[in-house]
Structures are given as C-alpha cells and as structure tokens.
Amino acid sequence: xLVWSRSGRFLVWTVAALLIGVVFLAPLAVILAASxxxxxxxALPSGFTLEHYRAAGTGASGDAVFASLATGVxxxxxxxxxxxxxxxxxxxxxxxxxxxxxxxxxxxxxVPSVSVGLGLLVAFSQRPLLLxxxxxxxxxxxxxxxxxxxxxxxxxxxxxxxxxxxxxxxxLGARPAYRxxxxxxxxxxxxxxxxxxxxxxxxxxxxxATVMVYPPGWVTLPVAIFGLTDRGDVFSGAALTMILVxxxxxxxxxxxxxxxxxxxxxx
Amino acid sequence: xxxAALGDGRTATxxxxxxxxxxxVGFDKVSVAYRGAxxxxxxxxxxxAGEILAxxxxxxxxxxxxxxxxxxxxxxxSGRIRVGGxxxxxxxxxxxxxxxxxxxxxxxxxxxxxxxxxxxxxxxxAARTLIESRVDDxxxxxxxxxxRKRYPRELSGGQQQxxxxxxxxxxxxxxLLLDEPLSALDAQIRRSMVEEIARLHADxxxxxxxxxxxxxxxxxxxxxxxxxxxxxxxxAVGRTADLYRRPPNRFAAEFLGRANLLPVVIEDDRSVxxxxxxxxxxxxxxxxxxxxxxxxxxLLCVRPQHLTLTAELGYSNRIGGRLRQVHWQGxxxxxxxxxxxxxxxxxxxRLPALPERGGAVDMFFAPGDASxxxxxxxx
Numbered sequence: 001x002l003v004w005s006r007s008g009r010f011l012v013w014t015v016a017a018l019l020i021g022v023v024f025l026a027p028l029a030v031i032l033a034a035s036x037x038x039x040x041x042x043a044l045p046s047g048f049t050l051e052h053y054r055a056a057g058t059g060a061s062g063d064a065v066f067a068s069l070a071t072g073v074x075x076x077x078x079x080x081x082x083x084x085x086x087x088x089x090x091x092x093x094x095x096x097x098x099x100x101x102x103x104x105x106x107x108x109x110x111v112p113s114v115s116v117g118l119g120l121l122v123a124f125s126q127r128p129l130l131l132x133x134x135x136x137x138x139x140x141x142x143x144x145x146x147x148x149x150x151x152x153x154x155x156x157x158x159x160x161x162x163x164x165x166x167x168x169x170x171x172l173g174a175r176p177a178y179r180x181x182x183x184x185x186x187x188x189x190x191x192x193x194x195x196x197x198x199x200x201x202x203x204x205x206x207x208x209a210t211v212m213v214y215p216p217g218w219v220t221l222p223v224a225i226f227g228l229t230d231r232g233d234v235f236s237g238a239a240l241t242m243i244l245v246x247x248x249x250x251x252x253x254x255x256x257x258x259x260x261x262x263x264x265x266x267x
Numbered sequence: 268x269x270x271a272a273l274g275d276g277r278t279a280t281x282x283x284x285x286x287x288x289x290x291x292v293g294f295d296k297v298s299v300a301y302r303g304a305x306x307x308x309x310x311x312x313x314x315x316a317g318e319i320l321a322x323x324x325x326x327x328x329x330x331x332x333x334x335x336x337x338x339x340x341x342x343x344x345s346g347r348i349r350v351g352g353x354x355x356x357x358x359x360x361x362x363x364x365x366x367x368x369x370x371x372x373x374x375x376x377x378x379x380x381x382x383x384x385x386x387x388x389x390x391x392x393a394a395r396t397l398i399e400s401r402v403d404d405x406x407x408x409x410x411x412x413x414x415r416k417r418y419p420r421e422l423s424g425g426q427q428q429x430x431x432x433x434x435x436x437x438x439x440x441x442x443l444l445l446d447e448p449l450s451a452l453d454a455q456i457r458r459s460m461v462e463e464i465a466r467l468h469a470d471x472x473x474x475x476x477x478x479x480x481x482x483x484x485x486x487x488x489x490x491x492x493x494x495x496x497x498x499x500x501x502x503a504v505g506r507t508a509d510l511y512r513r514p515p516n517r518f519a520a521e522f523l524g525r526a527n528l529l530p531v532v533i534e535d536d537r538s539v540x541x542x543x544x545x546x547x548x549x550x551x552x553x554x555x556x557x558x559x560x561x562x563x564x565x566l567l568c569v570r571p572q573h574l575t576l577t578a579e580l581g582y583s584n585r586i587g588g589r590l591r592q593v594h595w596q597g598x599x600x601x602x603x604x605x606x607x608x609x610x611x612x613x614x615x616x617r618l619p620a621l622p623e624r625g626g627a628v629d630m631f632f633a634p635g636d637a638s639x640x641x642x643x644x645x646x
Contacts, residue, residue: 172387
C-alpha cells in the first residue's frame with residue numbers, strides 16, 4: 001500500500017474520482033444526454049426523445065453501423081492473422097533480427113492516420129493496384145493502422161510463454177503445425193483475444209485514414225458521426241456515437257470473457 | 268499392448284508409438300556452442316540400453332545442454348548423436364522417438380490429466396483404442412488413474428510430476444530424458460519420488476533413462492552409472508558405486524559425496540594386499556595404492572561417514588587433529604576437524620557424548636574406505 005494513512009487514502013481516492021469523472025465520464029455523459037435530447041438550449045437538455053436512435057437504426061445510419069462492424073471484423077481478423085504469423089516467425093529468428101523487424105511492424109502506428117490514408121490513396125490509384133473507391137481500401141487502411149497492436153499483443157504473449165511447453169510437445173512427437181494448434185495458440189489465447197479486441201476497438205473508432213479513402217456507400221460510423229456533427233446535427237451524431245460505444249463495448253466485454261474462461265483452466 | 272493394436276496405415280512416426288525396445292544413446296565428440304561460446308566441449312559417452320545414466324555437475328557444467336542435444340533442442344556444432352544405433356543429429360525432435368520430463372513438468376494447463384497423457388499418442392496419430400489403453404496403463408503405472416479428469420492446477424507438485432512421467436511413458440519412448448525432474452519439489456516429496464522412479468525403472472527395466480540433476484543423492488540412488496561434468500567437459504564417468512568409492516579426480520571426489528581430501532606422500536610403495544603406506548603430516552596410514560612410486564604426492568580421499576572418533580575393529584588408520592565445529596542434527600552429528608592446513612569433515616551417527624570444540628581429536632578409518640587420487644589442479 002503506497003498511502004498508509006486514512007486521510008491520505010481518502011485524498012488519493014478523491015483526486016482519482018475527480019480525474020476519472022472529468023476526463024472520462026463527463027464527455028460521455030454529455031454525449032449520452034445529447035443523444036436523448038429533443039432540445040438543448042441551456043445548461044441541460046430540455047426534452048427527451050428516442051427519435052435519434054430510431055433514425056440511427058434505419059437508412060444511412062444503419063448502413064454505417066454495418067460498414068463499421070464489417071470493416072472492424074475484417075481488418076481485425078486480417079491484422080490478427082498477420083500479426084500472429086509475424087510474431088511467431090520473428091520469434092524463430094535471432095533476437096537482433098526479431099527486434100529490428102518488430103520495430104518495422106510498428107512504423108504505421110507512428111504515422112498520422114490521415115497520412116496513411118493519403119499514402120494508400122496515392123499508392124492504389126493506378127492499375128494494376130487500383131483499389132481507390134473500393135471497400136477493400138478502407139479495410140486495408142484499417143489493417144495497416146491496427147496490425148502493429150495485434151503483433152505487439154501476440155508477441156507479448158509468446159515472450160511470456162515458457163519454452164518448456166513447446167519443447168516437451170515436440171519431444172513427444174508433435175509436428176510444428178500440431179504443436180501450434182494444440183499447445184502454442186491455446187496457451188497464448190488470452191493475448192490473441194486481447195489483440196483482436198484492441199484491433200477491433202481501434203478500427204471502430206478510426207476516422208483519419210477512413211475519411212481519405214472511403215468510397216460512396218461504405219461510410220463507417222466515425223465518418224457518419226463526423227458528417228452529422230459537421231452539418232450541425234449534433235443529437236443524431238451523439239446517438240450514433242452511443243451506438244458505436246455500445247457495439248464496441250459489447251464485443252470487448254464478450255471477448256474479455258473468453259480469456260477468462262481459458263485462464264480458469266490454467267494452473 | 269502389442270503392435271497389432273495399432274490402426275491400419277501406420278506412418279513412420281506412428282511406428283514410434285510401438286517402439287519401446289531398449290535403445291542405446293551415443294555421444295560421438297558432441298560439441299555445442301551458443302554464439303561462439305562453447306558450452307559443451309567434445310563429449311564422447313555411451314549409454315547402454317536399459318541403463319539409467321545420471322549426468323551431474325554444477326550450474327553451467329553442460330549437463331542440460333547435453334540432454335537438450337539428445338532431445339534435438341540444440342544443434343551440435345560438431346559430433347554426432349545416436350539413439351539406438353541411428354544417427355539422430357539431423358532429425359527434428361518430433362522424429363526422434365524420445366520423451367522428456369522437465370523441471371516444472373510443463374503439463375499443458377488447458378488439458379485434463381488424461382488429455383495430457385494422451386498428447387504424444389494423438390500427435391503421432393495413434394488409434395483411439397490404443398490411446399485409451401495406453402493412457403490407462405501409463406496413469407496406472409504412476410498411480411494416477413483416479414485423477415484423469417482433473418486439470419494440472421488441481422494437482423499437487425508430486426502428482427503433477429507423476430502425470431508428467433505418465434505422459435512421457437505413454438508414447439513408449441526409446442529413451443526417457445529427465446531434466447532435473449524433482450528439483451521443484453520439497454525435500455520430503457523429492458525423497459519419495461526418487462523411490463518411485465527407482466520402482467518405475469524396476470518395473471520397466473528396458474527403459475533407457477538419461478537423468479540430469481545437480482542433486483548427487485538422486486544420482487546415487489537412481490543411476491547405474493554417473494557422468495560428472497564440469498565447465499562443459501566430462502570430468503568423470505563410471506558405475507555409481509565405483510565412482511563414489513574410487514573417484515578418479517579431485518572434482519569428482521568433492522562433487523559426489525563431498526569427500527575429505529588430505530595431501531599425502533607415498534612413503535612405501537611396496538604393496539601389501541594392495542595397500543601402500545602414505546604419510547599425512549605426522550600420521551602414517553595404510554591405503555589402497557594406485558601404482559605410483561614412493562615419494563609421489565597424492566590426495567587421500569576419505570568420506571565423512573567413513574571416519575569415526577573411536578578405534579573400532581578394522582579402523583586401523585588414525586589421523587590426529589583439532590576439533591573446530593560440532594553440529595548436532597538429531598540422528599546425525601556433523602563435526603569439522605583441522606588436520607594440518609586441511610579441514611576434515613566427519614559425520615557421526617552415534618556419539619556417547621558431544622566432544623568439546625577446540626580439543627584434540629583422533630579420527631579412525633579402515634584402509635579399504637580410502638583411496639588415492641592425483642593432486643593435479645583443475646579437475
């Protein structure tokens with residue numbers, strides 16, 4: 001215990017509560033209130049309506065929910081596959097190679113997302129790599145931006161995995177593919193699931209690169225929210241934001257239960 | 268279980284499942300290096316079929332590296348490794364037909380006990396009926412049948428160790444590799460597990476076992492032969508009792524049983540019944556000769572428990588010293604005496620009364636309980 005005295009602990013808890021309340025909860029509370037507001041002319045909203053949510057469930061807003069979910073799942077699955085593959089491959093290399101190539105994997109996450117979008121737009125606007133105006137370039141942009149996080153999570157899981165498990169499996173006759181499927185992946189499952197969750201959450205909230213590359217008919221939630229608020233429809237934007245938060249949180253909580261179940265069987 | 272129990276269409280790997288015949292292990296000048304640093308100097312050693320060979324040595328001696336080279340986890344920079352007469356140096360671990368038990372057991376935490384034991388057989392594509400039968404047999408051998416549905420986290424350390432052994436035995440390995448399998452257990456359970464492994468080998472006399480440990484008592488209890496390694500090199504190898512009674516060098520004497528070593532000079536090399544006279548300070552002693560001529564300097568090796576404080580029948584050699592330490596430990600009393608510039612340890616099982624520290628003490632031992640070893644430095 002870092003703070004021993006009762007008054008000291010009270011002070012620390014108060015500061016923490018204030019910080020969490022002001023920095024995290026207050027903005028969300030304002031958006032939540034706005035999403036149900038019929039009007040907001042004073043300090044507080046002056047009417048309650050579900051109209052913004054009703055509108056969000058239909059038409060363009062409904063399409064945005066689907067586009068975001070589809071993009072998030074596709075990009076996260078791709079990022080997870082490539083990140084896991086890269087982490088496994090780099091682990092087999094020497095530490096120097098592993099470190100160098102590992103840093104390369106993180107380069108896209110250090111570049112502004114708008115620049116990533118711009119780069120993809122330029123790179124894939126000519127045949128034979130013409131992806132401009134397709135859904136694929138949105139998924140590709142998300143994949144580029146989130147793959148580093150998948151790689152990082154899986155690498156961390158592999159680094160914490162004692163070599164004994166795989167060595168014993170190998171000695172018992174397990175070929176590499178069998179060993180990977182039955183031993184390695186189950187043992188790092190919590191990290192794999194966390195990697196997917198983080199990638200999905202990042203993809204769901206991605207705006208910078210998406211606004212540069214999204215084609216007509218594939219408007220993601222953040223782009224739709226940006227468009228609505230840009231046009232002054234703050235309440236509809238707030239409703240879509242809450243839907244985005246709800247969908248993302250639901251999936252993350254669901255994913256969180258998977259590693260807990262796996263860990264429950266561990267020693 | 269017979270080979271007929273295997274399903275049809277066996278592959279070469281599946282054939283390993285039925286392999287259970289005793290296999291030899293051969294190291295032919297095997298050397299291992301990590302990034303240029305040699306951790307195992309050229310090692311030449313043969314392990315007979317059905318034998319337990321214990322490899323012991325301090326940390327960094329290369330014993331685990333030698334074992335890992337047999338398993339295929341490290342690749343020798345030179346030399347060849349043979350298992351059952353087959354050169355396995357270039358084979359991956361999963362094609363060597365071995366099994367291994369490691370220090371922390373490495374039971375797969377997401378699998379139940381039965382699935383852990385079945386792992387190797389499933390990996391080799393064995394038939395379901397064979398797997399069920401083998402799992403049952405292996406768990407029966409280690410007395411863990413009733414635990415088959417448990418997860419490893421629901422077992423004690425000793426039980427996990429038994430499951431790890433069952434998992435290794437289930438594949439009928441050509442050679443069982445044990446890498447400090449008991450070092451994670453507390454002393455009491457370790458003692459009982461040593462006895463269990465000894466019983467296991469008595470039940471499976473064809474099983475060749477390479478046993479790596481830093482615990483000399485495990486090696487002395489279990490091994491048919493012991494190989495002592497130091498600084499990546501083989502320092503001594505021999506049958507357990509021989510190595511204990513007649514250590515070939517200083518390191519072997521001190522590491523295996525913590526022998527007392529006293530500098531002596533051969534006074535009379537005329538052997539009488541194999542015994543020669545040596546002088547240790549003022550004392551003249553009779554010990555088994557090693558063929559060296561009179562005047563040669565040697566180290567007299569005598570075990571702490573072979574020394575007594577009373578002249579008993581046959582204990583004709585006497586060394587005089589001064590008692591420095593007395594540690595009563597219940598059934599044993601450890602004493603340390605100063606003899607010239609050397610310290611001599613005595614382990615007494617019965618003493619009528621505890622001797623006084625600082626007093627003169629006479630220590631007696633039988634000529635047959637001592638040996639002479641070269642005085643060279645290094646080993």
